[in-house]
Amino acid sequence: MHVVDGVLSVPVLALGGLAAVGGITLGLKQVTAEQIPRVAMLSAASFLITLIHIPIGPSSVHMVLNGIIGLLLGWAAFPVFLVGLLLDAIFLGFGGLLSLGVNLSLMALPAVAVHYLFISKLTNSQRPFLWGAFGGGLAIASTGVLAALALGYSSDAFLPAAKVVLLSHLPLVGMEAFVSGSAIALMSRVKPELFNPIPQPQKSTV
Amino acid sequence: MxxxxxxxxxxxxxxxxxxxxxxxxxxxxxxxxxxxxxxxxxxxxxxxxxxxxxxxxxxxxxxxxxxxxxxxxxxxxxxxxxxxxxxxxxxxxxxxxxxxxxxxxxxxxxxxxxNPSDIARSLGELGCSEKIVQLLLFTIRYIETLKREFQRLRRAMKARAFRPQSNLHTWRSYGYLTGMLLIRSLDRADRVLAAMKCRGFHGSFPATKTExxxxxxxxxxxxxxxxxxxxxxxxxxx
Known part of the structure; x- marks a missing residue:
């Protein structure tokens, strides 16, 4: 998400910051030194994926796909999106500095939730498209709802803008669900061993 | 400055x-x-x-x-x-x-x-966790490599006359593109880890600790x- 500085109220910023710090700590605990390359590679890939713009009617939107990252990584989605948001700010000048925690939580909390809701369904599933689509759709929908809540709680005067944020996420939900479903279906066909929290690299081969 | x-x-x-x-x-x-x-x-x-x-x-x-x-x-x-x-x-x-x-x-x-790598290192000097610094350094290093992979996949789509529109075909194709990119990035990560182990990687790099x-x-x-x-x-x- 790209909520900029100067918009959100201090309690919302603090809450987002706390959630972000907690999530990052939990996420880093799950990542061992050997898994750093995999997690970093997924950060780089998810940063690149957000550069794809998909036409919707006369305009276009970019994908977030926090559902896929969540399904793959669980709590480690926090550090992944942290790196992504830092790179957004450094390379593109998007987002904010003090609202970083809120922006991170908006993307990563739904991703973690989706992981715990759907990962058991997805392992050895005959219908990976379905669960991938559910996960992807739910993740981006929750991100939209949380973003609207963050705006609405900051000030009553933001309510019209919060509604616009919510409405603008609607077309995104269907699209992300379908894209996530296709991606997950392909991945579970090509690399079925992927859908453990973070696959352990094989020992003894190196 | x-x-x-x-x-x-x-x-x-x-x-x-x-x-x-x-x-x-x-x-x-x-x-x-x-x-x-x-x-x-x-x-x-x-x-x-x-x-x-x-x-x-x-x-x-x-x-x-x-x-x-x-x-x-x-x-x-x-x-x-x-x-x-x-x-x-x-x-x-x-x-x-x-x-x-x-x-x-x-x-x-x-x-x-x-320089992005300087930013990552200075985060470490300011007390950020070593893992975050490593993640940032790795991501910065491999973003260009993965971008080339990504562009190769997109060129392959273009060569088959793919044009993005608002329809299911577009979304499915982008889904496959995403899935393929993620799979290839994980494969590369495993090769990188193997190369690091081969050189005695132990969980930290000397370069992230210069102060x-x-x-x-x-x-x-x-x-x-x-x-x-x-x-x-x-x-x-x-």
Whole structure:
């Protein structure tokens, strides 16, 4: 998400910051030194994926796909999106500095939730498209709802803008669900061993 | 500006952001934006590119800025299409746009103008977890490599006459593109890990731990920066 500085109220910023710090700590605990390359590679890939713009009617939107990252990584989605948001700010000048925690939580909390809701369904599933689509759709929908809540709680005067944020996420939900479903279906066909929290690299081969 | 140590710049950027968000008076915010412009000037940021970046960011908050005068109750300002705009709402809009631009411009000048790997290392020097620093360094290193992979996949799609539209075929194709990119990136990660182990990787890199003392330039910069910060604090609350 790209909520900029100067918009959100201090309690919302603090809450987002706390959630972000907690999530990052939990996420880093799950990542061992050997898994750093995999997690970093997924950060780089998810940063690149957000550069794809998909036409919707006369305009276009970019994908977030926090559902896929969540399904793959669980709590480690926090550090992944942290790196992504830092790179957004450094390379593109998007987002904010003090609202970083809120922006991170908006993307990563739904991703973690989706992981715990759907990962058991997805392992050895005959219908990976379905669960991938559910996960992807739910993740981006929750991100939209949380973003609207963050705006609405900051000030009553933001309510019209919060509604616009919510409405603008609607077309995104269907699209992300379908894209996530296709991606997950392909991945579970090509690399079925992927859908453990973070696959352990094989020992003894190196 | 490049004489100042990366961690000092990072710290100053954070202090500037905190200072800006604490201020509410429009004249002070304007001078903060002016100060950020000065920093951008010192950092020799490209003028057009920087303005473009700021405009893109302003585009994100356009809806908020436009609706705010109408949704805030208060003193009458003007009437547009039967809706009454308030002066308080207009003021709030101005406050948001000044704050957002001042913070982002100072960040672009102080932090984003540095080499990305220096930023990652200075985060470590400021006490960030070693894992975060490694993640950032790896991501920065492999983003270009993966981008080439990504462009290869997209070229293959174009060669098969793929044109993005609003339909299921487009979404499915992008889904497969995403899935394939993720799979290839994980495969590459495994090869990288194997190569690292082969060279005795043990969980840390020597390069993330270099720490040098601060120079006179750093001291002068910090002094100048804190004098400015104090002035702003006194101005707002004095």
């Amino acid at each position: 490049s004489a100042v140590a990366p961690r000092v710049r990072l710290l100053c950027s954070l202090i500037f952001a905190l200072l800006t968000i604490a201020c509410s008076r429009l004249d002070i915010l304007t001078s903060l934006l002016f100060f950020a412009t000065m920093l951008a000037w010192f950092a020799r940021l490209p003028v057009i590119g920087t303005i473009k970046k700021l405009l893109v960011m302003d585009g994100f908050i356009m809806i908020l800025l436009v609706t705010l005068p109408f949704s805030t109750p208060g003193t009458h300002w003007f009437i547009f299409a039967g809706m009454e705009a308030s002066q308080e709402g207009g003021r709030h809009s101005a406050q948001i746009i000044l704050t957002a631009n001042a913070i982002m411009l100072s960040f672009l000048a102080l932090v984003a103008s540095m 040098t003392g601060l120079t006179i330039a750093d001291g002068l910069f910090m002094l100048w920066f804190s004098l400015f910060g104090l002035t702003i604090l006194v101005w707002q609350w004095g």
